[in-house]
Amino acid sequence: MNNISKNQNTSLGIVGLGAFGQLAALHLAQYFEIMAYDPSPDVAKLAKQLGVHLTSLHSVSQADVILIAAPVSSFEQVVSEIAVACKPGALVIDVGSVKVVPSEIMRWLLPDNVDIVASHPLFGPQSATTGIKGLKIAVCPIQGKRHARLVAFLRKILGLTVIVTTPEDHDQEAAVVQGLTHLIAKVLLRMGPLPTRMTTKSFDLLSEAISMVQHDAPEVFEAIEKANPYAETVRRRFFDLAASLSEELEAALRASPNNESGH
Amino acid sequence: MNNISKNQNTSLGIVGLGAFGQLAALHLAQYFEIMAYDPSPDVAKLAKQLGVHLTSLHSVSQADVILIAAPVSSFEQVVSEIAVACKPGALVIDVGSVKVVPSEIMRWLLPDNVDIVASHPLFGPQSATTGIKGLKIAVCPIQGKRHARLVAFLRKILGLTVIVTTPEDHDQEAAVVQGLTHLIAKVLLRMGPLPTRMTTKSFDLLSEAISMVQHDAPEVFEAIEKANPYAETVRRRFFDLAASLSEELEAALRASPNNESGH
Numbered sequence: 001m002n003n004i005s006k007n008q009n010t011s012l013g014i015v016g017l018g019a020f021g022q023l024a025a026l027h028l029a030q031y032f033e034i035m036a037y038d039p040s041p042d043v044a045k046l047a048k049q050l051g052v053h054l055t056s057l058h059s060v061s062q063a064d065v066i067l068i069a070a071p072v073s074s075f076e077q078v079v080s081e082i083a084v085a086c087k088p089g090a091l092v093i094d095v096g097s098v099k100v101v102p103s104e105i106m107r108w109l110l111p112d113n114v115d116i117v118a119s120h121p122l123f124g125p126q127s128a129t130t131g132i133k134g135l136k137i138a139v140c141p142i143q144g145k146r147h148a149r150l151v152a153f154l155r156k157i158l159g160l161t162v163i164v165t166t167p168e169d170h171d172q173e174a175a176v177v178q179g180l181t182h183l184i185a186k187v188l189l190r191m192g193p194l195p196t197r198m199t200t201k202s203f204d205l206l207s208e209a210i211s212m213v214q215h216d217a218p219e220v221f222e223a224i225e226k227a228n229p230y231a232e233t234v235r236r237r238f239f240d241l242a243a244s245l246s247e248e249l250e251a252a253l254r255a256s257p258n259n260e261s262g263h
Numbered sequence: 264m265n266n267i268s269k270n271q272n273t274s275l276g277i278v279g280l281g282a283f284g285q286l287a288a289l290h291l292a293q294y295f296e297i298m299a300y301d302p303s304p305d306v307a308k309l310a311k312q313l314g315v316h317l318t319s320l321h322s323v324s325q326a327d328v329i330l331i332a333a334p335v336s337s338f339e340q341v342v343s344e345i346a347v348a349c350k351p352g353a354l355v356i357d358v359g360s361v362k363v364v365p366s367e368i369m370r371w372l373l374p375d376n377v378d379i380v381a382s383h384p385l386f387g388p389q390s391a392t393t394g395i396k397g398l399k400i401a402v403c404p405i406q407g408k409r410h411a412r413l414v415a416f417l418r419k420i421l422g423l424t425v426i427v428t429t430p431e432d433h434d435q436e437a438a439v440v441q442g443l444t445h446l447i448a449k450v451l452l453r454m455g456p457l458p459t460r461m462t463t464k465s466f467d468l469l470s471e472a473i474s475m476v477q478h479d480a481p482e483v484f485e486a487i488e489k490a491n492p493y494a495e496t497v498r499r500r501f502f503d504l505a506a507s508l509s510e511e512l513e514a515a516l517r518a519s520p521n522n523e524s525g526h
Contacts, residue, residue, distance in 0.1 A: 210465075
């Protein structure tokens with residue numbers, strides 16, 4: 001990322017070819033020489049399709065820019081391995097849904113001579129079907145100064161809307177945004193197939209919102225609910241408010257004179 | 264509605280100039296001579312703006328087509344008054360959010376020599392800001408045969424998507440569609456101002472859905488929850504599923520080894 005425009009001399013290492021790693025490879029292949037590591041046994045075909053060079057985690061860790069797109073469960077292990085292999089001056093970026101804990105892990109384990117940026121692209125393959133222009137990404141500078149160049153690249157070259165923030169501010173807002181979306185989606189999916197015929201515009205929007213997250217990897221929900229320090233408060237508040245609304249409604253409907261006549 | 268195209272000789276009487284009565288007047292003024300009745304003291308200016316002739320409920324009930332856009336609470340009273348004043352051969356249409364009870368009331372109180380259609384436009388002023396073409400309306404034929412002409416008018420002249428159905432099928436589906444939208448909106452509005460900055464596409468859709476119903480008249484929510492015979496089942500199921508999801512999550516997160524290390 002030393003030069004913002006197409007620079008096949010800057011190497012990019014992607015750790016993890018899950019849904020987001022694939023999306024990143026797809027959109028970054030024209031700017032960087034990409035190598036990737038993924039422990040799954042069947043990624044060879046996928047890597048070939050994406051045009052990325054599949055190699056070991058050690059080799060990927062020696063790239064100029066290292067993008068960590070691994071699941072939360074293996075995050076600490078991955079960062080430890082990058083820490084012993086990375087080159088001085090490398091830029092390490094993660095892309096998880098939570099930022100407080102991962103940025104602490106990266107600051108703690110990675111050497112002082114690398115730059116660190118914690119990021120959260122607020123989109124996935126579901127919202128990127130027609131391109132990524134205008135989509136949002138949260139960027140938290142953690143160590144070093146190269147976040148400025150990264151932000152310029154994301155804005156000017158990829159056309160993303162970049163929100164520069166702190167891990168704490170990010171997690172607080174994401175706890176509400178992602179926490180509520182996933183909780184509501186989970187409740188509604190349990191209600192069974194939703195109507196599609198006699199629907200209002202607002203219900204159609206609700207259904208669309210749910211369909212966008214229902215195929216998210218279970219790790220995404222797990223990350224939000226477990227690893228976001230503010231998630232528990234949001235979750236409890238949502239369920240408490242639902243319970244108190246339920247009680248109020250039952251009481252109001254019992255008390256209503258209209259109830260007896262049935263209309 | 265004897266002639267589908269512009270017919271200034273067919274009179275239309277609108278009972279109630281609330282949000283929906285106004286929307287109807289706005290879109291139907293070019294096809295009918297409209298008179299309206301509304302008991303509110305300050306509708307004179309509004310009626311003038313809409314170009315409708317304000318008169319008594321008795322006079323409105325003598326129109327060729329009578330559109331009941333009155334609140335659920337006064338519905339039975341309004342229908343009784345129309346029943347004694349309406350002309351033989353009139354067409355009476357209601358537009359409420361529930362259909363089983365209102366259609367029973369209309370069939371019971373109105374004379375046999377009028378046609379009756381129970382309808383539910385699945386939209387309001389919020390979703391009609393850029394016109395009504397393509398929006399949905401549920402139509403339940405209750406008495407007489409003129410529903411066929413009405414359906415043709417709604418489809419061909421107004422460009423609406425018409426769903427011909429029964430009051431029972433309508434209420435069953437609407438209990439889910441409108442019940443869930445309003446319950447979720449009520450819970451989320453109690454959570455306080457929702458984030459607008461670090462939002463995902465799915466959360467934006469959710470916010471848009473909520474903003475569309477949050478200014479609905481309280482009568483709409485009341486009608487859905489009280490007067491729809493299927494609403495209670497949907498409401499209980501929603502709250503029960505939320506409660507069981509809450510318990511499951513707390514148990515799973517307590518049991519998780521990741522919980523202790525905080526990530």
